Amino acid sequence: SAVISQKPSRDICQRGTSLTIQCQVDSQVTMMFWYRQQPGQSLTLIATANQGSEATYESGFVIDKFPISRPNLTFSTLTVSNMSPEDSSIYLCSAATGTGMTEAFFGQGTRLTVV
Amino acid sequence: DAKTTQPPSMDCAEGRAANLPCNHSTISGNEYVYWYRQIHSQGPQYIIHGLKNNETNEMASLIITEDRKSSTLILPHATLRDTAVYYCIVRGGYNFNKFYFGSGTKLNVKP
Numbered sequence: 001s002a003v004i005s006q007k008p009s010r011d012i013c014q015r016g017t018s019l020t021i022q023c024q025v026d027s028q029v030t031m032m033f034w035y036r037q038q039p040g041q042s043l044t045l046i047a048t049a050n051q052g053s054e055a056t057y058e059s060g061f062v063i064d065k066f067p068i069s070r071p072n073l074t075f076s077t078l079t080v081s082n083m084s085p086e087d088s089s090i091y092l093c094s095a096a097t098g099t100g101m102t103e104a105f106f107g108q109g110t111r112l113t114v115v
Numbered sequence: 116d117a118k119t120t121q122p123p124s125m126d127c128a129e130g131r132a133a134n135l136p137c138n139h140s141t142i143s144g145n146e147y148v149y150w151y152r153q154i155h156s157q158g159p160q161y162i163i164h165g166l167k168n169n170e171t172n173e174m175a176s177l178i179i180t181e182d183r184k185s186s187t188l189i190l191p192h193a194t195l196r197d198t199a200v201y202y203c204i205v206r207g208g209y210n211f212n213k214f215y216f217g218s219g220t221k222l223n224v225k226p
Contacts, residue, residue, distance in 0.1 A: 004158075031212050042202070043159065043216040092158055094214070101147045101166070101207065104214055106158035 002027050002095050004107035012113045013083055020079045021110045023093030028073035033094040033104070034066070043092065049076040083114045118142070119203045124221040127197075133190040135220050137203030140184040146207030148179060149214065150188045152199040159202065159216075162188065193224045 032049040055068035120138040127133040149164040
């Protein structure tokens with residue numbers, strides 16, 4: 001299994017500013033993902049973080065709003081840019097080891113409130 | 116995207132078995148069924164997954180019908196700490212790396 005740490009665990013931000021969330025995995029992983037969970041809702045996949053190349057975004061999410069980095073096999077960042085109150089959500093990092101049909105592990109999330 | 120249907124909520128008495136159903140009628144031959152749960156304010160926790168055979172681990176059992184169009188997650192002796200949202204996910208095929216979450220089932224374990 002993999003242990004995933006996210007920083008910060010929560011933050012309150014002013015609208016129009018940006019926040020970068022860090023995700024650190026305790027072992028090398030093949031795949032890393034970022035999710036958003038709006039209040040009372042399920043998880044929505046934002047993008048797949050690709051090592052050494054641009055992230056792959058899901059429909060409805062764009063790089064300008066959610067730039068993602070993945071410099072190595074254990075670390076990734078998600079930035080929420082030009083925030084508005086609608087961006088208030090929990091953002092979760094996920095990672096999967098190996099290839100094929102292996103499970104994914106999740107961090108505890110970053111609770112973001114935009115005021 | 117999510118290709119599963121689950122009841123929005125279920126109740127279970129503490130100590131009894133909890134049987135959570137999931138419908139995935141459009142599943143294809145190379146897609147796996149995964150179950151996760153999310154306890155309030157925590158990240159999702161992996162429970163179990165399977166392809167076509169029934170699976171059991173220390174947490175739960177997964178029963179997949181022969182036609183693979185539905186499955187049941189069984190928690191054999193539910194405790195209050197099993198109260199959570201349970202997600203059934205079909206993973207594989209074209210997007211075999213990704214996990215798409217549906218709306219899940221809120222399981223309420225009651226004393």
